[in-house]
Amino acid sequence: GALAGVVEYRNVTFAYPGAESPVLSNISFTARPGQTIAIIGSTGAGKTSLLSLLPRLYDPAEGEVLLDGVPVSRMDRADITRRVALVPQRPYLFSGTIEHNLRFGKTEATDQELWEALQVAQGDEFVRAKKNGLGSRISQGGTNVSGGQRQRLCIARALVSRPRVYLFDDSFSALDVATDARLRTALKGITADATVIIVAQRISTITEADQILVLDNGRIVDRGTHQELLETSPTYQEIVES
Ligand code: DGT
Ligand code: MG
Known part of the structure; x- marks a missing residue:
C-alpha cells in the first residue's frame, strides 16, 4: 500500500540495560x-542507538x-526484518560464498x-574480478575482503532483501568521496519508493536529504534541510566546519 514504510519515533527515551542515564x-x-x-x-551522540530501536535490538x-x-513492540521480529534492512556500522559477513552472504535468507x-x-x-567490479565470482568464499567475519568491500557487500545484501525501510549506519564512510557519490546516485533509483534513514559522518553524503536531524548528547537539537541548518543551527555549522 501507499503507506508501507512509514517510520515514527514518538517521544522515545532509551537507556542501555544496567546504565544509569539515558542515551536517547x-x-x-x-x-x-x-x-x-x-x-x-558527534561520536557517542546516540546515532547507532537510535537506529537499533526500529529492528528491536533494544526496546525504549x-x-x-x-x-x-x-x-514495533507489538510486531514479530521476523515481520520487522522483512520490512526493515539495517546495514550496521560494523558490517558483518559470515563464512560462506559471496552469493550466500548476499541472499541471507x-x-x-x-x-x-x-x-x-x-x-x-x-561492488560488482571486485566480485567479477574474483576467479569464482559470486561463488567466491568469504572467511568468517569477512576478514579476506577489505573494510570498504565488506561495506559494499552489506549494502548489496540490504538491497537484495527489498525492504520498505533502509537504515544505513555510517555505511558510506569507508568509501572514497567519488565512490560514495556514485553509490548514492545509483541508490536513489532503487530506493525511490522506500524510506531511507542515513547516519553519516560526511556532510557531502547528506546535503540532499529531505530532513537532517542533528543529534547531540541523545537529543535532537536541530532539524531541517542542509540549507536551513546552515542558517539556523550552530551545532550543524560546527559539524560542517570540522
Ligand atoms: P559513533 O558511531 O561513534 O559516531 O557514535 P553514535 O552516535 O553511534 O553513538 P552510540 O549510539 O553508539 O552510543 C551512544 C552512547 O551509548 C555512548 O555513550 C555509548 C553508549 N553505548 C553504545 N552502545 C552501548 C552498549 O551496547 N551498552 C552500553 N551500556 N552503552 C552503550
Ligand atoms: Mg554509531
Whole structure:
C-alpha cells in the first residue's frame, strides 16, 4: 500500500540495560516512503542507538517506535526484518560464498538481482574480478575482503532483501568521496519508493536529504534541510566546519 514504510519515533527515551542515564531522550520524528532522513552528530551522540530501536535490538524505556502506525513492540521480529534492512556500522559477513552472504535468507532472488544490487553498491567490479565470482568464499567475519568491500557487500545484501525501510549506519564512510557519490546516485533509483534513514559522518553524503536531524548528547537539537541548518543551527555549522 501507499503507506508501507512509514517510520515514527514518538517521544522515545532509551537507556542501555544496567546504565544509569539515558542515551536517547525524547526523540520524535517521522520518515515517510520516498524520503531520505539523515542523522548527524558527534561520536557517542546516540546515532547507532537510535537506529537499533526500529529492528528491536533494544526496546525504549519510554515512548514508542511505530512502523506503519503499529508499535514495533507489538510486531514479530521476523515481520520487522522483512520490512526493515539495517546495514550496521560494523558490517558483518559470515563464512560462506559471496552469493550466500548476499541472499541471507532471500532465497528467491535471481543471480541477476544479486548483480544489480552489487552494481548499485559499487561492488560488482571486485566480485567479477574474483576467479569464482559470486561463488567466491568469504572467511568468517569477512576478514579476506577489505573494510570498504565488506561495506559494499552489506549494502548489496540490504538491497537484495527489498525492504520498505533502509537504515544505513555510517555505511558510506569507508568509501572514497567519488565512490560514495556514485553509490548514492545509483541508490536513489532503487530506493525511490522506500524510506531511507542515513547516519553519516560526511556532510557531502547528506546535503540532499529531505530532513537532517542533528543529534547531540541523545537529543535532537536541530532539524531541517542542509540549507536551513546552515542558517539556523550552530551545532550543524560546527559539524560542517570540522
Ligand atoms: P559513533 O558511531 O561513534 O559516531 O557514535 P553514535 O552516535 O553511534 O553513538 P552510540 O549510539 O553508539 O552510543 C551512544 C552512547 O551509548 C555512548 O555513550 C555509548 C553508549 N553505548 C553504545 N552502545 C552501548 C552498549 O551496547 N551498552 C552500553 N551500556 N552503552 C552503550
Ligand atoms: Mg554509531
